[in-house]
Amino acid sequence: MSLPRHWLCFSLVLVVVAGCPRRFDPRANEVHSQNPEADAEYRTAKRLFHAGDLDGAKSALQHIQATYPPSEPLVSWSRLMEARIARSQRQSDRARELLQPLAEAPTDESLRNAARFELGLAAHSQGDCPQAVRLLSSFSGQIVEGDEATELHAVLADCYRRSGQPREALREYELFFRRSRSIEQAYVRSQVSGLLPSLTAAEQAEARSRFGITAEPGAEPTVPAPSLRIGLAVPLSGKDRALGERVLRGALWSARSGGSAGSATDSPAAGPSATPVDLVVRDTGGGAEAAAAAVAELASEGAQAVIASPLRAEAAAIARGAAARKIAVLHLATPSSAPAGSEVSGFHLLYSNDERAQRLAEELRAAGLTSVAVLAPSTPYGQAMTRAFIDALQGTGIRVLGPLSFAPNATTFTAQAKQLVELGPQALFVPATATQLELVAGQLAALGALATQRVQARASEPAIRLVLSTAEGMTARLLTAAGRYLQGAVLAPVALAGLPLAPGDTRFGGYATDGGAEAGVVDAIGYDAVQTLRAACAGPQNKRAACSAEQLAANLALLQTEGATGSIAFRPDGRRRGQPLLVRIEGSALRVLR
Template identity: 30%
Template sequence: MTLPRLALFAAVAIAVAGCPKSPRPSRVLPAPPATGDPAARARFDQAQARFERDGAGTAAVADEFAAIAREFPDDPIAPFARLYAGRAALRAGRYDDAIAALAAAVDDPAADAALRRRARLFLGLARGYAGDAAGSIAALDDPDAPVDDGERAERFAVLAEAHAALGDAPRALAHYDRWYPLATLAERSFILARVRALAAELDEAAAERTLAATADPGPARLALAERVAAVRTARGDRAGAADARAIVDAVRERLGLGPAPAADGGDPHLVGAALPLSGRRARVGDAALAGLGVATGAVGDLEPSPFAVSTRDTRSLADAAADAVDALAREGAVAVVGPLDAASVRAAAERAAQRGVPLVALDALGGADIPVDSPFVFHVVLSPVARAEALARHAAGRGVRRFAILAPDSGYGRAVADAFAAQVDRLGGTVIVRASYPPGARSFSAVVEPIAGKPWDALFVPDTAAQLELIAPALARANLMVGPIGARPPKQGRRVHLLSTAEALRPRFARTTGRYSEGAILAPGFYADDRDPIVGRYVERFRRAFGRDPAYLDAYAYDAASLVRAAVAAGARSRGDVAAALSQMTVDGVTGTIRFGADRRRADDGLLFTVVLDDDGEYRIRALR
C-alpha cells in the first residue's frame, strides 16, 4: 500500500473532506508587519482576503502568494507570503509547491516563532499527502500546533496513514483512535474500515499482543478484538473466541454501533470496494473511489447512518481483483463495488458468485461481455449500446419514425450505430440514411451535405460531446435546424432533431454549441446538472469534498454504493438479503431511476439530458425526468 495513492487518497481526500476547509483564524499568528513596501502589503492583503473567503485555496491564490515572496524577498511580509503560499498550494493539491514554500518558511531564521510553528504543521501535512511518511511524522511532532478540531483531525489522519505506510500498525491504530472522537459520521465510517484492514494485516500473535496493549474502547480495540475472535474460532478456542466477542460487543455499544452482525452474513454497514488504485487504471480507480467517498455520507433522501467503505487495490490485474473480493468477504463486507475493466470484472464476478457476496460491477459495457450468470453479480453502468437504444425509444415514443445515422468509422461508432438501427427497426421506424466519417475528424460540412437532402427527422450521432460541438454547427450551415421534438418549424431551413451519446459531456458544450443544439437529446450516462433535485444534491456534496464536478465514473460508483445502502435501509441484514433487494428494488440514483432486469443488468433507460435556453438567456444542459 502506498501512502498517497491509496491510503491518503481515502483518508484525507474523502474523509477529511468533511472537516472545516476555511482557513484558520489569524489570531494564532502575529499581525503582518505594517512596515515594508506598501505595494507588497496591499497585494498580500488582497490575496489573504481571497484565501480566507474562498477557504479551499486555489492555484491562482497560491501563485500570487509565491509571487509576493519572490518579488519582495527581503520585505517583512515575505515569511507570511511563504506560509500562505504553502497553505494555498496544499489545499489546491499542489503538494510539491506546498512543501517548497513551507520548508522555506520553517527554515527562515528571521520569521516569527509562531509563524514557523504553523508552517511546520502544514509542512507535515503536505509531506504526508506527497507520500513522504517519515518526513511527515517528523514535522508533525508538535501535538499543540493545531488550533482547532479540524486541524487536529487532519493531523491524526495523516499520522495514522504515515505510520501504516511504514509498517507500524500499532501506532497507526492509536492515531485512528485519537481521530475518531473528532470525526464526522462519514469519517468515522472510513476509520472503522481502515482499522479493520490494518488489523487484518497483523499476524495472529501480533493481533493478540496489540489487543492486549490497547485498552481504550475505540475503533482500534474493536477491530483487533474482531480479528482475534476470528483467529481463536479458527483454532477451535471457543472460550477464547467468546471472550474476544464480548470485547467486540462492549466496544460496539460504547461507540453506538449496535449489536455485532452474524459472522457469516456480512456487516450490513460495511461495503467493500475492489478498485484499481495502482497500475495503468489507477486514475479511473481514484475517480470511482471519490464517488464512493461521497456515498458514505448520504444516499438520496435517506438519513445518514454509519456506513463504511473498505477498499482493496486490484492493481489493474484480474487475479488481484479476485483476491480483493476474497479479502473483503473475509473482512465482512455485505457487498462489493467494482472492479472496472472486463477482465477484472470476470474474475471478481466468479469469486463473488462462489462466496455468495453481492458484486455491483462498474465495467463500461454494463456486463455485455461478462459471462458469469449469478444472482450475486450486478452491473450498474449503462453501456453506450444501452444508451443508444434508450435514445431510440425516447424519440419513437414521441412520434419520430424516420432517422439518419452519422457515426465515426470506428469499432465504437459501428457497434453503437448498429444497436440504434436495430432498436429503431424493432420500434417500427426506419433508418433513411447512414453515413460515417473518420474518427477525430475536424470538418463536417462535406460529411453532412450528402445526408441533408434525405427525408429524415432525427439524426443520431454516437460520439463524444467534443465532436458534437463541430457537427451541430455543420448541420445549421446545411439548413438543418436542430430543435426540440414537437417544436414549430423554423423560419428558415428544415427542423430536425439531434440525438447523441455525447460522451464526456461538459458545460462547455452548452456554452459553445447551445444555439445550434437547443432541444437535442443527449445520453452521456451522467452529467452534473446542479439544478436537478437528485443530481444537484450529489453535485453539491461532491464539489464541497473535491472542489470539482463529478464525472461519469464518479457518479456510477456513487450509485453502486447507494444501491447497497438503500438495500440495507430497506431492511437487508445479510449478503443474501442485499442480493434479493437489489434484484427487486427501484432507486432514484444520479444516473437514472435504477432497476435491474432478470439478467441483473440495468433495465431502466438511465437519465437523458437536453439543451435548454434558460430565462437568463444562457444555454444549459438539463436532466429530463
C-alpha cells in the same frame, strides 16, 4: 476502511513529528552506476514503472539482474523496484522474498530503509500487523509528505486499531487527518469514532475536539459499529488509476453523505434511516490476478458485498471470487450486448450501450418523424451503436439515411455536415462524445441545417428537427458552447452528476470542494453503487440495522430506488431493469424525460 496504496490522487499535506535529524523519503534515492549500460537500462525500467507499464518494467528489471554481477549496485535496487511491482500486483509472497535480503543489507542504509518500508507494507497486505509495526513504526516521525506518508500512517493506524492500541492508532490517524480534504476527513472520523468506546471520558472529549466529531446531546460517548461493510475493488495504480480514483471519490462521497459514522449531517442524503457504511478499499491495478486477490482480502475483512472494477477483465475475476464466497457483486463495467445468461454473475449498475441506443430510437418513433441520418465514429463503439439504433427502427417505416462516419480523432465535420444537408433527414443520431457533438452541431448550424438554431428568422424550417445523441462524457460545457444549436435535442447520458438540471439536483452540492474536482459520470457511478447497496441493506422497511450478505443479495433483487444514473432496479438475470436515462435540452438546462 482500509486504504490501499495510492488510494487517491488528492494532495495530502501531512504534519509529521518534528525534530528528527534525518528525513525518510522512500522515492528520493537517486542511484547511479559507473556502468553506463546498466545505468541506462535501470532508467528505462524506472520510466516504464512510473508510466504504469508494470510488466514491461518487471521484464527490464529482471534483465538487469540476469545480466550484471551482484556487485553492481543497480542489481539490488532493481530487486527493490521489482518488489514494489509485485506488491502492487498483490503478489505479496514474491515481494517479501525479494525484500528480505535487501532489508538486511549491511552497507547501504538507503537501500536497507527502503526495503524495510516496502517489506512492512507487504506484511500488512498479508495481515501480518506485528511485523508491519516492527518495520514501519520508526518511519512515522521521519517520512516526508506524499502518497507514501499517507499510506504509512493509514497502515500503522489500521494495525494499531486491530491490535487494541487505540491511543497509538489515534496518533497515526491525526497525522493522516490534518489538512486533508473533507471526504478523507470523513473517513478518519468514522475510524476514530469506532475507537472512542476504548478511551476514557476525558480522552473521548479530546478526540472529538481534535477530529471534529460532534456527539448527540445526552448521548453516551460511543458510536455503533457500521451495519454495512462494502468492499470496493478498483484500479488505484497502473494506467487505469485515474478511473479508479474517480469511482473512489464518488463512493466516499456517498458513504459520507448517507449517514455513516462521523459523516457530515448537512448532506441532503443524511437522515436517521441512513445505514452506516464502512468502505473497505482494495487496488486491482495489477489486472485479473490482483482483482481475485483483492476479493479474497475483502472477504476476510468481512465485506457483505463487493463493488467490482469498471474494467471487464477485472470484474470477471471479482465475480468468480465473490460467487465462491457467496458475496453479492455490484458491477460498474458497462455490460455487453451478449444474450441473457452469458454475462458474468452479479448485479449490473449500468445499462448496456445497446439499450441506450434503443431508448433513443424509441424517442424518435414517439416524435413521429419519418427519416433519420446516422453520423458515428468509425470505431467498434460507433459501429455497435449504429447497428443497435437501426435494428430498433426495423418495421417502423422510418427511413435511415446514410449512415455516415468520421475518424475517431476528427475535429472538423464540414464534409459530413454538407452530406447531411444533401440527405435532408428530419432527425439525426450522433453516437459520440459530447465534444464531438458540440463540433457537429456548430458545423450544421453554420450551414443552416438545424431546426433548433434561432439566430435569425427563417422563411422555412431546416430539415433536421431533432438531434439524438449519447453525448459520452457530457458536462455543462455542452450547453454553454452549443446549447443554442441544440434546443430540444434528446441525449442519453450515463449519469446526471455535474449537469445543469431543471429542477436542480443537490446530490453533489459541495463535491468539487470536498473531492477536488467537479462530479462526473464516473464519480456518479461510484456514488450510486454505495447508495444502491445501502438501500438494499435497509430493505423495504428502511431499517437502520445490520444485514447479512445473504439478505443483501436477496434485497438487491427486489430493490427500487433513485440514483444519479436514474431509477435503479434489477431483472432476474442481474441486469438493470427499466429504461436508460434521457434528457432534453431546454434553454440553459436539461429536463429529465420520464
